[in-house]
Amino acid sequence: MSRLTPIVRREFSAYFNTPLAAVFLVMFLFLTGIFTFNVGQLYERGQADLRPFFDFNPWLFLFLVPAISMRLWAEERRIGTIELVTTLPISIRDLVVGKWLAAWAFACVALALTVPIWLTVEYLGEPDRGAILAGYVGSALMAGAFLAIGSALSAVTKNQVVAFVLCAVVCFLLLMAGYPVVLDFLGGWANPGVAEAVASVSLLTHFEPMERGVIDLRDVLFFAAVVAAFLWLNILLIEWKKAD
Amino acid sequence: MEAAIAAHGLRKRFGSFDAVQGIDLVVKHGEVLGFLGPNGAGKSTTMRMITGFLAPTAGTVRICGTDMLDEPLKAKEHMGYLPEGAPCYPDMTVAEFLGFIGAVRGFSGAERARRVDAAVERTNLQGVYHQPIETLSKGFKRRVGLAQAILHDPPVLIMDEPTDGLDPNQKHQVRELIRTMAKDKAIVLSTHILEEVEAVCTRAVIINRGTIVFDGTPQALDGKAPASIAKNRLDHVFRTLTTADTESRR
Numbered sequence: 134m135s136r137l138t139p140i141v142r143r144e145f146s147a148y149f150n151t152p153l154a155a156v157f158l159v160m161f162l163f164l165t166g167i168f169t170f171n172v173g174q175l176y177e178r179g180q181a182d183l184r185p186f187f188d189f190n191p192w193l194f195l196f197l198v199p200a201i202s203m204r205l206w207a208e209e210r211r212i213g214t215i216e217l218v219t220t221l222p223i224s225i226r227d228l229v230v231g232k233w234l235a236a237w238a239f240a241c242v243a244l245a246l247t248v249p250i251w252l253t254v255e256y257l258g259e260p261d262r263g264a265i266l267a268g269y270v271g272s273a274l275m276a277g278a279f280l281a282i283g284s285a286l287s288a289v290t291k292n293q294v295v296a297f298v299l300c301a302v303v304c305f306l307l308l309m310a311g312y313p314v315v316l317d318f319l320g321g322w323a324n325p326g327v328a329e330a331v332a333s334v335s336l337l338t339h340f341e342p343m344e345r346g347v348i349d350l351r352d353v354l355f356f357a358a359v360v361a362a363f364l365w366l367n368i369l370l371i372e373w374k375k376a377d
Numbered sequence: 378m379e380a381a382i383a384a385h386g387l388r389k390r391f392g393s394f395d396a397v398q399g400i401d402l403v404v405k406h407g408e409v410l411g412f413l414g415p416n417g418a419g420k421s422t423t424m425r426m427i428t429g430f431l432a433p434t435a436g437t438v439r440i441c442g443t444d445m446l447d448e449p450l451k452a453k454e455h456m457g458y459l460p461e462g463a464p465c466y467p468d469m470t471v472a473e474f475l476g477f478i479g480a481v482r483g484f485s486g487a488e489r490a491r492r493v494d495a496a497v498e499r500t501n502l503q504g505v506y507h508q509p510i511e512t513l514s515k516g517f518k519r520r521v522g523l524a525q526a527i528l529h530d531p532p533v534l535i536m537d538e539p540t541d542g543l544d545p546n547q548k549h550q551v552r553e554l555i556r557t558m559a560k561d562k563a564i565v566l567s568t569h570i571l572e573e574v575e576a577v578c579t580r581a582v583i584i585n586r587g588t589i590v591f592d593g594t595p596q597a598l599d600g601k602a603p604a605s606i607a608k609n610r611l612d613h614v615f616r617t618l619t620t621a622d623t624e625s626r627r
Binding site: 136220 | 425428429430431450451453454456458460461462464465466467468469473477478480481482483509525
């Protein structure tokens, strides 16, 4: 465990050593503002909740989270430091988990910076704080799942752009699987079991209850399982392909 | 006492290409082994198997008695490694980078500071201590890589082309450093510079096409050249050993 700490620290500070952190945070907060207030019409709805904010969150993450995860392993490969870190006395599991934790911590910092939107509805009315907190938990879990996917996919390439695109595509598919468009389409001809199975692997299906304020242990476990599965895949990919 | 490095029957196959075809190498403490061979002979691949970066297709590696495949983390603790090109994190300063390596190696507090200071002093990095690594010249970067490798004062030190791309002064510095560390460590370094072997090594190993074609002292290597040749004697021996073999196989 003690060897995990330096990895998390290094990776976390790496975001702030480059302009990436600043660019990411500005973009995230700016777009969050537009989607919540302009597109989502937070004021016009006349309801003191954060539904517009959480509704758009997964779609914003779809394009921004891959930007956090793309460098995790692709950069190590490109500059050759993968040979350095994997010959230090630290297991690949610790490296993978440490990097993911650092990226997740950074995503959580970005989420925490949206608190002024919460304060806005607090000022305007009496929102259900439990529901908002549940929404934040859901968003953080969603970011964690995207990051695990992105981290695993960044392990297959030296090119950060490729890592970005791969992550965005896979996350998009996992989101879309739960969208009414897809489900209605499937519902039209496939047997209901298939539609249900597709919906159940969708991240959105498990995010929506939390967005509404319901934290179901099964949804939390689903996200934990997605993270665990992709980090496990990440470890395998590094072990197999580290020298390529 | 256990040999510092004991590699037996090392083989590595990439697809249909046999990069390393059965290498046995035992290195004792106090030896400085120069690892020579033409490009593509399998030098880096062999070193990568010894350091645990690549899993061998067959064979065993023991570092100070610890098996690299069974207990990789323990084996890696005994070892310092400078990979080819001395990769470091460019966004970190020298201080941050060495502190990070120290932390991963399990040092903390005053002990870590002491070790970082010692490594910085040995590699003459005081002047750039707080500079980001990306702003450093090639020579300094190489020394950061060396500092990282000797931070924990390992009994086994493995360096892939430590002097490649350095100017003559920097080469001299690195060689001096290797000489001062040679007494109690087992050092393996790969190089293309034959004079380097004469200058710092106690033993030379030449590999060609994945097998060892010479293993002996630099003097013995020199002795293989015909007496009629006065200049670049090692070059002559090197060429004979690594090209004659190629031709005989054709």
